[in-house]
Amino acid sequence: MITSLVTGGAGFLGSHLCDRLLKESHRVVCVDNLLTGNKNNIAHLFDRDDFTFLEHDVTRPFEIDGPLDNVLHFASPASPIDYLELPIQTLKVGSLGTHNTLGLAMAKRARYLLASTSEVYGDPLVHPQPESYWGNVNPVGPRGVYDEAKRFAEAMVMAYHRVHAVDTRIVRIFNTYGPRMRPHDGRVVPAFIDQALRGEPLTVFGDGLQTRSFCFVDDLVEGIFRLLISEVTDPVNIGNPHEMTVLEFAEKITELIDSDSEVVFKPLPIDDPKTRQPDISNARRQLEWEPIVSLEEGLTKTIEYFRELFLPSERK
Ligand code: NAD
Ligand code: UDP
DSSP: OOEEEEETTTSHHHHHHHHHHHHTTOEEEEEEOOSSOOGGGGGGGTTOTTEEEEEOOTTSOOOOSSOOSEEEEOOSOOSHHHHHHOHHHHHHHHHHHHHHHHHHHHHHTOEEEEEEEGGGGBSOSSSSBOTTOOOBOOTTSTTHHHHHHHHHHHHHHHHHHHHHOOOEEEEEEOOEEOTTOOTTSOOHHHHHHHHHHHTOOEEEETTSOOEEEOEEHHHHHHHHHHHHHSOOOSOEEESOOOEEEHHHHHHHHHHHHTOOOOEEEEOOOTTOOSOOOBOOHHHHHHHOOOOOSOHHHHHHHHHHHHHHHHOHHHHO
């Protein structure tokens, strides 16, 4: 039986990944200190013999009994408001957490997959962003704690690959959404859905003309799984190239929720990237992967999740 360890497995993406690996008949060890995650995301797995939860901060060394085939490092604050509130934890989980988990993978001769991010491209000067682009990051701005932690993590992974021959993978994840996001994690998808469901104004930062490209979680997890079982050791972008402005996104949310919420403009966060769209040519060619869930379909499922979370009485 294949055993996979997922750090950050009680978070949004990590919990979906645990589900997927269990579906592939892996035994799963989930390691999380619940900093931004929640046990509710994995509560449905606690009774299973093939699932183990270990509450632990991966910036501190740890050991696991028995063999491990894969180590997938997903632990890290990921929402801008989280990493701006937790700058040192973010830097530590990207550096010490990556070092500790790479050491574990090396000791177990396990394959290692790092959850990296489109933020390694910073406020990009190349559009869309191919993996070959080196990025435009402000190391000393508030956002730098996340961007540089992930850039360091990628460098550390490649060093372990080159020096210690650890079998590594790097996925650069672009904005992904879906059920199990925290309603108040500050990211635009849960923020707008929450506001529209409550009939409150949608908080658009800046002029709303900055762009993002949103990927549904099921598509992302499929891409990550394909990367894990592939032989591709260079970083691979996984995301949905369907790009839109934040204002267009606000309109889409109010339309799908049939809400009469207005838009209010708030200051743009420092160093907020002006554009973002993945170039997924490599994923298409090397993994035969591309997203298949439309924005409407993915958002409808996500809105349903938030309705269940907030308004159970309205549905009865
Ligand atoms: P999340 O906040 O829901 O999940 C992160 C998880 O990591 C949480 O459960 C948290 O408790 C855990 N964690 C944080 N620090 C830890 C530590 N020191 N030790 C153990 N556990 C720790 O965020 P997410 O959106 O699921 O993101 C997961 C990963 O994917 C992150 O590494 C993030 O950088 C990356 N990513 C996500 C997106 C996205 O759009 N969701 C985009 C790019 C990259
Ligand atoms: N944003 C917004 N209103 C919000 C939250 C975010 O206008 O309430 C904007 C944010 O400034 C950014 C985009 O939406 O331009 C995506 O933000 P998010 O935090 O989801 O992810 P990012 O891509 O910035 O990491």
